[in-house]
Amino acid sequence: MKNELGRVINAIVLCLGCLGCLGPGLPAARAEVGVVVERASGSVQLVDNDTRAALARITGLGDLSHASLVYSKDARHVFVFGRDGGLSKIDLLARKTVKRTLQAGNSIGGAISRDGRLVAVANYEPGGVKIFDAETLEQLAEIPSTYGSEGKRSKVVGIADASGSRFVFSLFDADEIWVADLSEPRAPRVRKFRNIGRQPYDALITQDGRHYIAGLFGEDGLALLDMNNLDGGVRRILGGYGQGEEKLPVYKMPHLRGWAMAGDLAFLPAIGRHEVLVVDRRDWRAVATIPVHGQPVFVMARPDGRQVWVNYAFPLNDTVEVIDVAALKLVKSLKPGKTVLHMEFTAPGDEVWISARDDNKLVVYDTKSFARLAEFPADSPSGIFFAWRARIMGL
Numbered sequence: 001m002k003n004e005l006g007r008v009i010n011a012i013v014l015c016l017g018c019l020g021c022l023g024p025g026l027p028a029a030r031a032e033v034g035v036v037v038e039r040a041s042g043s044v045q046l047v048d049n050d051t052r053a054a055l056a057r058i059t060g061l062g063d064l065s066h067a068s069l070v071y072s073k074d075a076r077h078v079f080v081f082g083r084d085g086g087l088s089k090i091d092l093l094a095r096k097t098v099k100r101t102l103q104a105g106n107s108i109g110g111a112i113s114r115d116g117r118l119v120a121v122a123n124y125e126p127g128g129v130k131i132f133d134a135e136t137l138e139q140l141a142e143i144p145s146t147y148g149s150e151g152k153r154s155k156v157v158g159i160a161d162a163s164g165s166r167f168v169f170s171l172f173d174a175d176e177i178w179v180a181d182l183s184e185p186r187a188p189r190v191r192k193f194r195n196i197g198r199q200p201y202d203a204l205i206t207q208d209g210r211h212y213i214a215g216l217f218g219e220d221g222l223a224l225l226d227m228n229n230l231d232g233g234v235r236r237i238l239g240g241y242g243q244g245e246e247k248l249p250v251y252k253m254p255h256l257r258g259w260a261m262a263g264d265l266a267f268l269p270a271i272g273r274h275e276v277l278v279v280d281r282r283d284w285r286a287v288a289t290i291p292v293h294g295q296p297v298f299v300m301a302r303p304d305g306r307q308v309w310v311n312y313a314f315p316l317n318d319t320v321e322v323i324d325v326a327a328l329k330l331v332k333s334l335k336p337g338k339t340v341l342h343m344e345f346t347a348p349g350d351e352v353w354i355s356a357r358d359d360n361k362l363v364v365y366d367t368k369s370f371a372r373l374a375e376f377p378a379d380s381p382s383g384i385f386f387a388w389r390a391r392i393m394g395l
Contacts, residue, residue: 033092033387034344035078036355036362039064040380044080046092049346049353049386052364052374056095062086062102068109068383071390072134073116078385079134081110087121089137099137103130111161114393118182120159120167127153129169131185140185147174158203158214158256160394162227170200170214177203177214177225177234196223196234202256205394213237215256217271224284237284241270241277252297252313257394260301260308262325267308269296276310278328288328293319298342301325302367303349311340311354320354322370332370336363344384355381 033055036045043059061067063084070079077098080088085104088097106125112118112134119132127145132138145154154173162168165182177196181189198218205212205227214223221239226232254269266279270289276299278288294316300309308323317339322332337356344353351373354363357380364374389395 033075034353035069035090035092035385036378036381037064037067037069037080037383037385038379039067039357039382042082043379044069044078044090045378045381046095047362049351052376054376054378058090058095058097060097061088061100064382066108069385070110070112070119070395071385071387072112073390075387075390077134079110079112079119081107081121083107085123085125087119087132087137089134101132101137101139103132103139108155108157109159111159111167111394113165113167113182114161114163115165118165118185120161120180120182122156122159122169124155127155129156129159129167129180131182131188133185141182141188143178143180143188143190145171145174145178147171147176157201160203160205160212162205162212162393163209166227168203168205168212168225168227170196170203172199172201175199175218177212177223179225179227179230191230193225193234197221197236202254204256204259206261207393209393213256213259215254215271238277238279238286241286252295252317254295254297254299260299262301262305262308265325267299267301267323267325269299269310271295276308276323290323290328290330292330293321293333300343300345302352303345303347307331307367309343309352311343314339317341334365334370336365337361341382342384344386346386347388353384353386355384357381 032050034047034049042061045054046056047054062082066083068081078090085102085107087101087103089099091098104123107123110121119134121130129143131141145156154171157170157172159169168179170177177193179191197216200214201217203214212225221236223234224237225234260267264281266281268277270277276290280287294312296310298311310321320334324331336354338358341357342355352365361375362378
C-alpha cells in the first residue's frame with residue numbers, strides 16, 4: 001500500500017512539474033495521471049498514462065451518467081459534476097472524496113475560475129448557476145437563470161471559465177448568453193446577451209480565451225461572442241450550417257468542447273449529418289466538408305494539430321476515424337469496442353485513450369502507427385480527463 005501511494009505521489013509530482021511547462025497554446029510535456037469516469041457505478045478511476053495502468057478507484061459519487069470534471073490549478077484535486085446535482089471534490093493524493101454536496105436536482109457541467117478560487121456549476125434543474133469556494137465548497141452565490149415576463153427558469157449549458165474572474169454560459173430555453181463577473185464572488189455582475197439564436201445546446205471557449213461559441217439546435221448557424229469586445233455583442237456565424245430544410249434524426253448531440261482547433265482551421269461535428277465541417281478561424285467561414293462514417297460526437301485534434309480523431313453516435317458508435325489535417329481526408333478507421341464515448345490524448349499526443357462503455361474497457365492507441373498498445377478494464381467508462389487540462393482555458 002505504501003509503495004503504491006508513493007507511486008501515485010511521484011506521478012502527480014511529475015505531472016505538476018510538466019504543467020509548469022505549459023504555455024498559452026497546447027501542452028508540450030507529458031502529464032502522468034488522469035481520471036476516468038465510470039458512469040454505471042458512480043465511481044472514477046485514477047490512472048497513470050505513462051505506465052498505462054489503473055492506480056485507484058474512488059466510489060460514492062452519485063449519478064455519473066453525464067458527468068464531467070475539472071482540475072484544480074495545482075492538479076491535486078478534481079471537481080466532479082454529477083447528473084444528480086452532486087458536486088464532489090476528490091483529493092488525488094489521498095485517493096478519496098474530501099467534500100461533496102448535492103447542490104441541485106440535475107446539473108450538466110461546471111468550470112473553475114482562472115485563479116482556481118471558484119467553482120461554478122451549471123444546472124438543468126432548477127436552472128441557474130451556483131458559485132462555490134474551491135477550498136471549502138461553501139456556496140458563495142447563485143445566479144438564477146430567470147427570463148421573460150413570467151419569470152421562467154432556463155436550463156444552463158456550455159459553461160466555461162474566462163479571463164478576469166469571469167464565467168460565460170448559455171441559456172437553452174431563453175436563447176441567451178450570459179457573462180458573469182465574479183471579481184466579488186458574493187455579488188456577481190451579469191451581462192446578458194439576448195436573442196442569440198434558438199436553443200443553444202452546448203458551447204466552447206477557444207484556448208486563447210478570445211471567442212465563446214454556442215451551437216444552436218433550434219436553427220442553423222452558431223453564435224459567437226468576442227470576449228475581448230463584449231460591446232460588439234453576439235454575431236452569427238456559419239448561417240448555412242445545421243440541419244437545414246430537411247430535419248434529420250439526431251441520435252446524440254455532438255459536444256462542442258470536442259471541436260478540433262488545428263492552426264487556422266476548426267473541425268466541427270455536423271448536427272445529424274455524416275460530415276465533419278472545416279472552418280477557417282480567421283473569418284469563421286466554412287471551407288470544406290469531410291464525409292465520415294456516422295454522426296460525429298467528438299471531433300478532437302491531436303495536440304500537434306496534424307490529425308483529427310472522430311467518434312460517432314448510435315448505431316455506428318463502435319468506430320473511430322482519423323482525419324489527416326494537411327490532406328483534409330480520412331486516413332484510418334479503427335474499431336476500439338462497443339459504444340465509444342470519449343477520447344483523450346496524452347499531452348504530447350503520442351497516444352490516445354478511448355473509452356468503450358459496453359465492453360467495459362479502456363483502449364490505448366499509438367497515434368502515429370495506430371497500433372493498439374494496451375487495454376484494461378473499467379466499469380462502463382465514459383469521460384477521460386488527463387491532468388494537463390489544469391492549465392488550459394475552457395477545460
